Amino acid sequence: MKGGQSLSALRARRLGVVAPGAAFVFLRSDCGVCRSEGFDARAQVEIHHKGRSVTATLFHVISDILESDEAGLSEAAWQQLGLEQGDVVTVTHAPPLASFSIVRRRVFGGRIDDEGAREVIADVVAQQYSDIHLAAFLTDCSATPLDEPEMIALTRAMVETGDRLHWNQAPIVDKHCVGGLPGNRTTPIIVSIVAAFGLTMPKTSSRGITSPAGTADVMETLAPVNLSLTAMRRVVEREGGCIVWGGSVHLAPSDDILIRVSRALDFDAQGPMVASVLSKKIAAGSTHVVIDIPVGPSVKVRSEKAAASLATSLASVAQAFGVRTRIIKTDGRQPVGRGVGPALEARDVVAVLRGEPDAPQDLRDRAVTLAGAVLELAGAVEAGKGTKTAREVLDDGRAWKKFLRIAEAQGGLREPPVAPHTRAVTASTDGLVAAIDCRKLARVAKLAGAPGAPAAGAEIHKRIGDPVTMGEPLLTLHAETPGELDYAIAFLLGEPDIFMLTTP
Template sequence: MTSHGSKTARNGLRLKRLGIDTHDEAVIYMRKDCHICRAEGFTAHARVRVRANGNSIIATLNTTTDGMLAQGQASLSESAWIRLGVAEGDPIYVEHPSPVDSLGHVRAKIYGHTLTDPEMNEILTDIVAGRYSDIQLSSFITACSARGLNQTEVIGLTRAMVDVGKRLDWGVSPIVDKHCVGGLPGNRTTPIIVPIVACCGLMMPKTSSRAITSPAGTADTMETLAPVELSLADLRRVVEKEGGCIAWGGAADLSPVDDILIRVERALDIDSEGQMVASVLSKKAAAGATHLVLDLPIGPTAKVRSRQDAASLGESLLTTAAALDINAHVVETDGTQPVGRGIGPALEAWNVLAVLQNEADAPQDLRERAVLLAGSLLESAGRAAAGEGSAMAGEVLSSGRAWAKFQAICDAQGGMRTPPRSKFQEIIPAPASGSVVRIDNRRLSRAAKLAGAPEDKAAGLVMACRLGQRVTKGEPLVTLHADSKGELNYALDYFRNHPQTIEIGTEDA
């Protein structure tokens, strides 16, 4: 008995909270001269298993020499602290982690092996349990992008992503959902579609991602209008009360692995087809969707550049959706320029409000797109006859019923908010007179990100021109919005160095 007790004591350390925020990377801080580091041969950057409160995680070791920690003390990064559910002074136990066997599957994928369903499941189970370091996560994502995923692997990845998270069962059908295969700034139709279809009696428990490589995701925009980090219980309550919600998928723990992968994809600025399909459909399947409309904008600087690419991606989406028992259909849309005027979370939210409130100067392209997609859902879910969905959706919007429903949803999610306004603005003037002949969506997104979006909700830009429009030299093309002078200047410099972001075709008089 004594020997057991002393063994535990020997390996136990008491937690001291240092309050170091490493984002979601789990780090443990231990003294370099700690008896456990010496006994177990742990050195800086080792991966170690940390047990506390009956939970366990794998963390990266950082060692300390300068008295931050007393003998017998250790600390954890804030995300690890929360994940283990520990408190100041709690005992923790540190040991060598078992080898992460699923890394063998990642290596096999690097060298061209096709991943089976059980292999995908093992990988994602380890990822969601925090057993992969950033280096290993990056390798998995890069290998899947470089080698590509075949249709069977995409289905396997999607199913595995659903399996390692929670899944909602609404007990009714249809459950409708909508997704846009990004790449088009300002295309924020979701907060308009949800209230429209909810008004027509369809149930739409919409969960959205935050931005991956774009200046705003629907969750980022919606967060400026209402809380989006709903627990599963809250999400269910909102949807059962109002028929719809517009929430962040990560907080509901639907497809939790997706948020881990998205963080790494964002650092790499990659987002490849198989992962995109799995990311989209795992969220839909986990949310219990039975009917789904997919918006595929096509344009030279959109994510989908040609009708051929749209056909290939559309097929992968439809095949994977069918394997998950989701009735999906694809709507190809114009992707040659941004939708609406704002680019950035709050700036897009103002456009959404203008459409819902039927304001005279509301962006008509945003309105038309939302009506088209909502109409398509109404038809496929049997609420409208073929060809009559758009008319029904348009009528619900014009009548003000969609706006009332949107306010009710925001209230149910925790209360409506006013989107923030930026501290600094600056106009980009037209360098010459002529007509707008080309708009580069990617460069506009880049500029909006340099201005601070999506981290700064009020940052981004507002378009003052559209394709084909005639402009006079000096007239505004774009207004930049930022919360710091540094970021404003960064975006300004970008426009100066990339005049081809918005191209003006000049003619001889």
């Protein structure tokens, strides 16, 4: 074995290849270690340097971009090994991925127990799972939904693989929306109301998974969200609330790895979703959580039955961890507010918080209802008085003041960017808006660049029931590059049914 080790020593070369979430190594196919170890192209290998190691996918190189005693490393591999130019690494076969046999058994009818979930999630977080393994796991959890004990096991495993927050006060409140409804950006408003009322709401939010914006993307156009755990705690201790990106504080980190693959699959698996939602709340130390489930024909939850099943799962898994929940089903038939995309949604949020006369009423109503539910669930106001109290805190400017202080504490208020390229999409006939396809709307906003391009997205000009005359704008696309604008327009030409019009 010693002989093999020295043969496998190679000079590390930083190739500058960027591929988030996975490590790659490039070796000359005629190098000694490829021949002696029998490494195939796309084999999983392990790279070692001074006690650290990383699992990487191997590519063979048959050109002179590498010397035969060099190992070309991607940025992820380079950084995880903490390498410097001139360092020597060894490359060996990756150990068999033992935990994947747990997934394999489940595909063929087995179940995942606590220990199994722990092994799978630990390997996911250690980036041992290739895209193929991750896709198989998520697909299986969709094709054969996780049962309650499995969801509890997965939630526990996700909590345990990351940091945890502990607070001296109680209750710690939180709120979550099972996404899929474009523009439903209530979180910054709710945090502002609830914190202004004196409760503690350390909110960690995600970035868009299969959607054109997550709350973290939206908030980032208004203030920094990549806060460390220490920085986040300082904000919450000072202001009673925050709105930060969950990924940067390392709570339940498996989530972000699964998100990348979910995005490519363009679907969410319910079990991992429940585990993922609740593990972040539990890791954040939350005791009382309100969950918004929008229901509509073209959002994530499409029927009352599906909403009921999800609500049951969320409530029972939360209960297993001692977390109190209130699940609120809301109207998910059409987008909320006017903007879809980080900066466009941020504008709507600010308009509601500032009480501007043309602020979107639907966004305001939803935020007040949910904030009211938080106040009631936490016992801060009597049952039945939540909505009224929340509205008062918003109307008298306390919420806006609180938002400004939170943004300041997170690093300073910013002006959301404005897209340099816009194009209006107009109605081709007269009619009444009968329906809006949220899925296609999200898709077009994503094609325009959201959430990666924060100014990109779509601005909605009409709502269900609105009369429309031919030539009138239905929506305006916003993009940061002409290529993305063209791409979104090209998609719209093939899918003209985002707005369904009927003759009045």
